[in-house]
Amino acid sequence: MFESLTDRFDAILTRVRGRGRLSEADVDDALREIRLALLQADVNLRVVRDFVGRVREELVGADLSRSLTPGQQVVKIVRQELVRILGGEALKVTYASRPPTVVLLAGLQGSGKTTAAGKLARWFKAQGRNPLLVGADLQRPAAVEQLRVLGTQAGVPVFSEPTDPVTVAKKGLEEAIRLGRDVLIVDTAGRLSIDAELMEEVRRISETVDPHYTFLVIDAMTGQDAVSTAEAFHRTLELDGVILTKVDGDARGGAALSVKEVVGRPIVFQSTGEKQGDFEVFYPERMADRILGMGDVLTLIERAEAVVDQAEAEAAAERLQRGQFTLEDFLEQMQQLKKMGPISGLVGMLPGIPKEIRDSQIDESMLRPIEAIIRSMTPEERRDPSIITGSRRARIANGSGTTTTEVNGLLDRFREMQRYMRQMTAIPGMGRKLDRTRGKAAKKAAKKKKNRGR
């Protein structure tokens, strides 16, 4: 149920059962699906082509595993390759023997460099370092002011002056040495990769401060263009790593794969929100799942954990398994669901849902009549719908502004749902998925609960 791509492949590859290997034709069919999924995820077309070519070799003639369906096997191999590309050797930040360690940030306008600079400062501080922020973006109105505020929030000093970016960088370095700061983070203005003059400027900044780390800051929702941007910046600056921003959005994030392929340097950090603490090490597995359109389950789980009282949820789950899940429970769960975000968005995150259903506008307006009907019931009726006779039905229908037919409909559908939900709790692997994320997600959820708001 949780492997939509797998299902698609299984459907295509059913005729494979009985044979020992995947034929070329089988593989081509499967790869067409992969190509589609990757393009929809914004992976650059040329990167997709190369990727598919490589995976093809692995798939053709691959022995069919006994424990996996052909579909699962294809997905497994594809995912493995994605994780390999996205991950690979992690960048371990080491510090210069002669301080300060200089970090230069570059990228397009609006990618999130200044916000990332603030976060990096905080991150370095948490590592026990004493960073200095340098505001070398003199182009964007109030960019330096923004950095100053972020610096204050992070407890890190900020240096800038209204001269020119190269001079600011140079003097910033001198200032760091003077103050005995051991890390220097240089924020630069956003610039187009085809703006020769500005690319030359950032090259000169780089030359002036000789960074130990040059990071390209790139927006996770970037489309096909990610490749040309990354290539250009890499050519000019020789990047050491990439910072992926706005990962808390719902973009599939194919840009990450494109950039990684093209630049060959690790994605070091990901920015997962607007608060300074929303900054973490990059997780290749999560991104791989997300690009394939499968990773959202983990996001869903995280979101659910953030809104729900754990003990209560477990109690409800137990009741479900014992066949005691009532309309009351259902109503309660619907309230929690609503807190997780727009229903249509949540549905979009569920893999395994066929396109027609996904597209059929399931949203809050669907929930409203259901809620109204349940609310018009007495507690006894919610606990035991079998007592709902004609007169009760009429009362409920009136109270909720619906018809008795609709009330019946809900009761029938609820019975179906109870059965269906019982089955789902029995699926193996659910527990494992839960455990894997429990630690991390629970910590995050606890933090999110504290920082309610953004």
Add this chain to the structure above:
Amino acid sequence: MLILLIVLVALVVVAASATLVVTGRRRRSALPPDRTRAPLRGDTTTREAPAPGQAPTRAPPVEVPSLDAPPGDVEVVEVEPSEAEVAPEPEAEVLVRPRFRDRLGKARSLFAGYLGAVRSRDKIDVVTWDELEEALILADVGVDVTSTLLDALRARVRAEGITTPDALVDALKADLIAMFKGDRTLHLDKTLTNVWLFVGVNGVGKTTTIGKIGLRQAQDGHRVVMAAGDTFRAAAADQLALWATRVGAELVRGNEGGDPAAVIFDAVAHAAAKGAELVLADTAGRLHNKVNLMEELKKVRRVADREPGHVSEVLLVIDATTGQNGLIQAAQFAAAVGVTGVVLTKLDGTAKGGIAVAICAQLGIPIKLVGLGEGAGDLVEFDPTEFVEALFEEI
């Protein structure tokens, strides 16, 4: 809490198999009723400047009703233009509105070189179609819209007997241009206090766009008030303040962390009191998948639309480098606050902005403006023919 997911899935599956509540209940349309409000009389292209000393023709300002936000939260800081006439930046002085083609130079050449190969062939074959598909996908038009376009093109080829790649490309151009429908005017009724609300995700260029539009409107003779409705981002109001000074508009700002709706309401009240007909309301960038932020935005729009304010445009700013997520952005923002038009920014880069095609084709939201740089004058009206021609033009 996995139970939540179970409940969700159960809901979805069962709901899809049969409607849970059988009813004449209307499906909620993607765009709320606000959007279909009839366009107002008058638009921004009228240039008559008010005669000096002429009193503004509008109803006297209404008493400001109390708001949810605690009073005293908002400070009205008027950034008055300097004594003499407004002294904008040199680039703004010379408002030679840039032409699409000039700025799209690089992008055009990248794309055109590509299609040049297609055109030089003497017949239409599989490779031709592959290359066309590739060109469209590389432009971020998206797989679905590309398929639709090419299927239609294939039908045209059969029906019209198109045989040369040249003619094929021309036909594709024509089909693309035809995809851009909708009312592209910016609505401004001079008898009202118009509010143009700018929305979008983080980093797309909302504030910069407001600066550019402010300049144009000021030069067209309209009195503009800017509302610093981004109360979240560090120094956001400072950024807008600099633009206000640059273009000679007034600014209303509040405290950082304050209620954005209150700021915008105050800006509207101020505009009404001063006889300014246009409020350009900035909002904080927000990811559309954040419930609480979208709820906040809905409230902002509601408040902005209260008398004496009249929201006549909700402009969604979209970055031309955005991939397919742009479509989801557009859909979600439209569903939340009703989008009357898109401003496509950063089109002077290497990105082709093909997501605009998808947005127009699938959601029917018109692209009204295009941003072509960071300068105050770098804004043009969207012209489908120029957009498509510039993309396909040979160098």
